Amino acid sequence: MRRQIVIGNWKMNGNTTANQKLLAGLVDAWTGVHQAEVAVCPPYPYLAAAAAQLENSNIGLGAQDLSKNGNGAYTGEISGEMLVDSGCRYVLVGHSERREYHGESSQLVAEKFQVALDHGLIPVLCVGETLEEREDDKTFDVIGKQLLAVVDHCGLPGVAKGIIAYEPVWAIGTGKTATPEMAQDVHSYIREVLGPEGDSMRILYGGSVKPDSAEGLFAKKDIDGALVGGAALNAEDFVAICRAAE
Numbered sequence: 001m002r003r004q005i006v007i008g009n010w011k012m013n014g015n016t017t018a019n020q021k022l023l024a025g026l027v028d029a030w031t032g033v034h035q036a037e038v039a040v041c042p043p044y045p046y047l048a049a050a051a052a053q054l055e056n057s058n059i060g061l062g063a064q065d066l067s068k069n070g071n072g073a074y075t076g077e078i079s080g081e082m083l084v085d086s087g088c089r090y091v092l093v094g095h096s097e098r099r100e101y102h103g104e105s106s107q108l109v110a111e112k113f114q115v116a117l118d119h120g121l122i123p124v125l126c127v128g129e130t131l132e133e134r135e136d137d138k139t140f141d142v143i144g145k146q147l148l149a150v151v152d153h154c155g156l157p158g159v160a161k162g163i164i165a166y167e168p169v170w171a172i173g174t175g176k177t178a179t180p181e182m183a184q185d186v187h188s189y190i191r192e193v194l195g196p197e198g199d200s201m202r203i204l205y206g207g208s209v210k211p212d213s214a215e216g217l218f219a220k221k222d223i224d225g226a227l228v229g230g231a232a233l234n235a236e237d238f239v240a241i242c243r244a245a246e
């Protein structure tokens with residue numbers, strides 16, 4: 001049995017006041033015992049405050065990225081050690097916005113995945129194809145390569161300690177969601193690539209997930225939750241998605 005998980009990726013949004021309000025809304029709505037696991041990934045400067053606010057709640061904390069390097073002379077970077085020290089349990093690696101705007105290669109993403117594991121963090125590996133790649137029928141090819149880079153570097157048992165998020169680039173922030181069938185096809189392909197180790201791994205869908213699309217996605221057998229961007233900034237919407245995962 002794979003426990004469903006919904007992770008909110010706040011991206012570069014929020015401020016002290018707005019975050020406090022959002023987290024208070026989530027903590028309030030998500031008390032008690034739940035079948036689904038829930039976590040949020042605020043921007044770095046707000047991690048410590050979020051950790052304090054989430055203490056004694058059942059909402060986990062994650063970061064949106066980490067450095068491949070350990071502490072040292074790397075101006076502007078944030079280490080795995082710092083994330084652990086700030087109360088993080090999860091960290092996204094290889095989000096398409098990192099790959100696209102910061103030129104992160106699959107090799108770098110694989111190194112970051114390993115560094116996250118080395119620090120006892122749960123890496124959430126994001127993979128996904130662009131619209132052009134989908135139209136050229138290259139979806140499986142692209143995703144296979146993104147996955148294998150991490151498998152080669154970390155080994156299958158290493159990869160199995162993380163979480164995978166399938167996020168078609170054309171669905172991120174565009175309001176276009178992959179249909180549950182389209183997502184299921186890719187999720188089942190990902191599980192096939194991972195072999196027996198993949199059976200226990202959680203594979204999330206991400207890309208314009210909203211309360212009204214969540215249920216249909218979560219009903220698919222290989223979809224184990226969601227990585228949510230825009231809708232994670234609204235407590236009511238995010239909680240509705242979390243509830244759909246139960």
Ligand code: PGA
Pocket residue numbers: 009167171172173174175206207208209227228229230231
């Ligand atoms: P979105 O973002 O839900 O706003 O499409 C998802 C993501 O990029 O993780």
